[in-house]
Amino acid sequence: MDIAALLIVIALVGLAVWFVGQPLRRGAAARARAADEGRIADLRAARLAKYGEIRDAEMDYRTGKLSEEDWRVLDRQLRAEAVDILHELDTLAPGGADGHGEEAATAADVAQAGSEPEAQQPVGARGPATIARP
């Protein structure tokens, strides 16, 4: 083994040990906020998914796959589940963990994944005449 290779290998070992061992030396400084942050991240993902489901159900209704009655039942249930998620989010991050408030974040998520309540119009030949809030 030549000297240069030996030095590189020693440097690699040192770098690896330093990099991997750093959290152990730093201790658990970030431990306190870790658990809640993890749960908040999971809840936000669940919230997005739930709004996606609300939107899916609405699209199924608009394209004639769901009857209005079935859609109302399903939509009510999905919204109730969404509210549960929001309640838990509010409990863990009352001021909004992202600094902007959960309400704003919620709306943005809905805008991205969900329905557009203000724009609801009659949908034509095969769809229902109007969309009523369940």
Added chain:
Amino acid sequence: MATVGQACLLIALGLCGYGAVASIYGARSGRDAFVLSGRRSLFAVAGLATVAFVILEAAFLRSDFHYTVVATHSSLTTPWYYRLAAMWSSQEGSLLLWLFLLAVWSSVALVLLRGRLRDVAPYATAVQLGLAGFFSGLLVFTAQPFETVPVAPSDGIGLNPLLRHPSMMIHPVMLYSGYTLFSVPFAFVVGALVVRRVDAEWIRATRFFSLAAWLCLGFGIILGARWSYSELGWGGYWAWDPVENASLLPWLTGTAFLHSVMIQEKRGMLKIWNASLVLATGILAILGTFLVRSGILDSIHAFVEEGNTIAWAFTALISVLVVLSVYLVITRRNDVLRSEARLDSMFSREAAFLANNLVLVGVTFVVFWGTFFPLISEAVTGSKAAVGPPWFDRYVVPLVLILVLLSGIGPVIAWRRTTVARLWGTVRGPVIFSAVVAALLLVGTNAAQDTESLILFLAATFAIAVAVHELWRGMRARQLMTGEGPPRALVGLVRRNRRRYGGYIVHIGVSLIFIGVAASSAFQHERDAVLRPGQSARVGGYTYTYLRPTAKIEQRAGELERISLGSKIRVTKGGKQVAMLSPTRGYYPTNAPMLGVLSRYFIGDSTSEVGLKAGWRRDLWIAEQPHISNLMPIVRKGDAVFAKAAAGGVSAQMRAIFLGQALNGLVARYRASAPPAQFRIIVSPLTGWIWFGAMIVLFGGFVAIWPAPGAARGLVRARYTARVARDLSRA
């Protein structure tokens, strides 16, 4: 640098062991510092694997024949771009590629999922490190890529000529990316089962990786099919070869998984099924690598050198994974894996997805059984017996028919339940369209000659019509909601639900692939013919005429790369020329010392370069096997002359000049008076639809996988924000 590369692998192996233990200890004891340290171990392994990978690639690029693996898999005449890919034609290089991709994709997963599934992630990290440790161990102890010799040979043996094809540069990387990306959901479901948290969160968190894995693996399979079609010279794109099947198995279970997870997300059902599917997919991905690299089954694709050495290691790993998976599922089946809901109706999307899953698993079982039949028969009867394509076709084709039909029905059924009347209302248009297409096929083509194909055409047409109809209906609904024009409404619709509409686009692509497969299998015209220059053969209404032989010496970097013997073929229909094809066969020199100076240019590896005129309606395809037997007496005589010249003290420089003259003379002789050549001629309808369908699948996959636009979030109006939030709170 070989020492540094070897050290990287050794350090990586150590870190894998440490990181796995630290992750599990940190998770069990609640000491986050150890969890973080374990996580960093995976990042460090990714860094070290990258360094090792780059060192070996650099050795290939600069043709450093001190490295045994470079000397045995590359040469001075190998073009630089094939030198890059030559690395994974070797056992050692391909295992290093596996480790590199596994470590990189796992690290990307940990970064992207940072903060999510905090209880699950440490165990997932441990699983990923365990897998990385396995491959590091193989590279350190068994298949050492950094083995060197003190004195480098002047030239390498060269890359297997079969692998000198553009597809082969990407195909293995795509397959291995698919395999290694599937390890992400695999690792996370193991973690979720360990901590007994099997809600839909692990599915959502790893969805991107499941889709990416499916996409990469599917693309890799198609590239392999394309390579087989244009390089292997037998005229087909799928031979039910064990190695082809090995990549298909995890793709099939992965496809089933991508559909069934939607049921768990929506209804909380099929938890056991989903966990089992993703565990099976992960294990089948390892099995795929095992089959390619162990040589346990005879395959044209198995590029094996020391397969038996690693066969036991892979067998042990797969056994451990199977036992672990079965244990986790069985011990959790009555609590966390219990279903939260029941199937409301057989007329529901859940039921359609369930049926789709059963069919896909059925196909998986058939392919698995057929692939491993040689081993099963050997275990039972003591002799190896293989099943061929007809056996696979007999069972797979009916299942695929059902699958394509279901891919048409699934998207139009609502969740939970629907009525026959409502279902008919949504499928009426596509059914009528399919019926019209059927009538046209029966009247205008000979499709009625093959019932299975005709049914498949109908099912695929129906599936395409449903997908297009769904896109149209969604666009119309959005137009009425927003007042947007059709193009904008369509784009907006897809952007709002990329997963659903990306899926529909994938359905269109897959249906096109099946139409291409059915047409090219059932209505292909094929003929083997021996032709002299001037003679013709008639195939499928086309006349192939052997105009003249071609022969040339191809050089690279001042060295002879190969001798190409081929022909010019004119294809006519009704007296009108439709194509001019140039099939060739390339003869690559071998460095085998026992061969004569001239013989080594004709007795080494040879590959076929097919003549192909591709089109929407049909492909005109031809491959040639020149008869060089009448050249061989002259070649052997030349060998004797050169041997005498070498013994007589003729200088190497003069011998090289004489060699050039001799080879040029042989080539000229072949051009002047070529013997009859063996041709395989094929007229194959709609084969191009397979590749076009694959492009559509790829596009649909990208649509489905592409992240939702984050910028849109910031554009939400305040009053709208408040209203939605209030509405949801009141609901």
